[in-house]
Amino acid sequence: ELKPALKLLQQGNIAPVDFAQAAIGPGIAIYSRYDAVLNSDNSPVSIREALAEISATIDEVQNEQDSELDNETRFLIAWFEQFGYEMGDFGDAETLSRAKNTVIDTISNAGLLYAKASKVRIIKRDEYDYEKFDHRHLTIWEVCQRLVYYLDKHSENGAAELMSKLDNQTVNIARDLTYRLFKLCELKKHTNEAILFNSLIVSWSEIDRLVKQKKNNEKQLNMFDQLAKLT
Numbered sequence: 001e002l003k004p005a006l007k008l009l010q011q012g013n014i015a016p017v018d019f020a021q022a023a024i025g026p027g028i029a030i031y032s033r034y035d036a037v038l039n040s041d042n043s044p045v046s047i048r049e050a051l052a053e054i055s056a057t058i059d060e061v062q063n064e065q066d067s068e069l070d071n072e073t074r075f076l077i078a079w080f081e082q083f084g085y086e087m088g089d090f091g092d093a094e095t096l097s098r099a100k101n102t103v104i105d106t107i108s109n110a111g112l113l114y115a116k117a118s119k120v121r122i123i124k125r126d127e128y129d130y131e132k133f134d135h136r137h138l139t140i141w142e143v144c145q146r147l148v149y150y151l152d153k154h155s156e157n158g159a160a161e162l163m164s165k166l167d168n169q170t171v172n173i174a175r176d177l178t179y180r181l182f183k184l185c186e187l188k189k190h191t192n193e194a195i196l197f198n199s200l201i202v203s204w205s206e207i208d209r210l211v212k213q214k215k216n217n218e219k220q221l222n223m224f225d226q227l228a229k230l231t
Helices: 002-011 016-031 047-068 071-083 090-099 104-109 140-163 168-187 191-230
Strands: 113-116 119-122
Touching: 002 016, 002 047, 002 168, 016 047, 016 168, 016 191, 047 168, 071 090, 071 104, 071 119, 071 140, 071 168, 090 104, 090 113, 090 119, 104 113, 140 168, 140 191, 168 191
Parallel strands: none
Antiparallel strands: 113 119
């Protein structure tokens, strides 16, 4: 029961910093429904054990969302989890890329990975070429990074400009990944990064509203253009 409840929390844009705490509610509701909850050896399941189960389910849900990601994003998540933004050996990266069914050159050519002199590191979003943009070939990793950048530099309107070019499925997967990247940044002690990913989710509803407003305005303009042609 907890898995769909967690997904509803994500769809409700619960701030990542509050997500684990918010998950306790529906989790403990299941636990407290019964007079007793027992382990396989008939010993009572303690509150501590129940909280551990809730935490494990959060991890399970986020890991299951990997199947929705492109291979390049899956590589970048795994590399970031191990090295953050620090340099790593090319050999390790090549081994990981094969496991994720991608190749280093593909990720490097996309401008997401520095790979030279037997060393590899993830390119930070401040290093992206923002003059070069093709929304049809963005990885989910890059979508998240660009949304964070535009929100930080150009407020919700900037993020909405990018989001309006993306299909709904891509947007939903990017939101799920933002939760995961927040958690990874917390684990890696990248506090500033975690704050930015948290801010993106907190602003998500407003960005979505601006996207709908923008599309509605464009629809009305198109309608007026068509009427003008008829007259």
